[in-house]
Amino acid sequence: MSLDPSIITIDTGFQRADFDAAYLVIQNGRAAFIDCGTGLAVPAMLAALADAGLAPDAVDWLLLTHVHLDHAGGAGLLLPQLPNATVVVHPRGAPHLIDPTRLIAGATAVYGEAEIARSYGRIEAVPADRLRIADDGHRIDLAGRALLCMHTPGHALHHFCVWDARSQSWFTGDTFGLSYRELDSARGAFIVPTSSPVQFDPEPLKASIRRMLQMQPQTMYLTHYGPVQDVQRLGADLLEQIDAMAQIGRQCHERADRHRCLLAALTALYLERAQAHGCALDDDAVTQVLAMDIELNAQGLACWLDRSTR
Template structure:
């Protein structure tokens, strides 16, 4: 699944939901780089993608993580055990959590619960520090002569980076450029929603990160949730409008005793209104079902931001 034959989209099968969580394999001159890897349960899908691309595990030079949230990076330790020549590239703030994932596991357990972590994420293993490469802003990864540029893109998380591939003139955006599920496409193209999931959402840095991505005049974005999208200027403007609307919703709901319920209801109304205006083919109930998990997480993330901002 790809427009550029050197870029392979891998469905990680997260939450047993198709076309929901993507990782990517970039192939150049017989060498490979994974960008994100999903959970530990996704390792067979990652290895199968290598096989389909005609590569062995020894041909992978890099695993680049956009950030260390578990749906992007939970399987990194287990996958790295299968890739003898690979090094892990990660944001400076994320690197300690890959070497020692104890706090990462604890934070995710607080959000999702122990049962969900065990059922949906699989083993979360450390990566040896001597295999970890710190990607400061402007760090370049050399994939057999193909340059992959990593830039610092806070807003969704403080440990987030995006990866620019000059060859395809596209960004691998993790969660910085929002969520876009193919079920919500219309004749206008992709429908997009920001992601403010806990615990480090920060609206102004996120808008600045989006502007930085757009400044490169990309032809496409490769999103984790989900896949390749074009018409990026329109989508970027949509994201900024919604971030501002979400901030307004947060302030409106903040003093309410039922703040969480208020946030969920208002976010649902915002996204349904925009989906209708976009011409989404699904009815309101179906749109709500597609976005239910993200609405809940966005409400939690807004609450974290409101409480942190107040402090």
């Protein structure tokens, strides 16, 4: 299947090439951004507009799937460059855009101050009068093209995904996992769930994935990274892995070395699946590609375990 030419993938440059995507959707000379990366990505976002022959005032919408900094950290810096744009966000995410203090503190607790400064740059507030709250099923009109915001908890409580009926596609944020092109094989894309801190919950995440699959999508536009097809196979892979990850969490939970146990078991799970998928990279290279995600998934599982046993 071919991809819709009105959807442009933007590499935000976060961490490395082909790791963190935002999207530009164009309809009748008007545009919407879906996610925007960090503050360091503002030049790339504006360059994508220029490359498409559009001025910044052509952007009507900035839809944020959730407010984690690799998806939305640059919103406060990008918005002043887009005079006609309205930010669309889940009700739970809006307060963190208006006052990002807690968001910054939470990310700093996970990554550390030095990493926040190096990778995320400045984080500015979004004016409340430029926000629109997207309840479940909220419809955005992009020059006659409907974009539907559907709440998809599991990765985060404040997550929505965006359904584009024209292309029969979802913009998935982190709900539909991670798929890096280095791990593609003759079978197609290789996919891994993401359970990064602090609100991972396996059952709601599976329900969200099933809800998305019911739309019979042609393409999933992932933040990490890019469009993938063969969607039903990938969805089944995700559902299997979420169950396996939850079981790993339960097995490691009571151990004194819980974090080390989680890291080792998650690494083994992903390597086994990568080998079965026919990934060309050896085990060390696969582990290197997934190293950050394995660490974050271990932390996400730990948060879920602690929350569920309180």
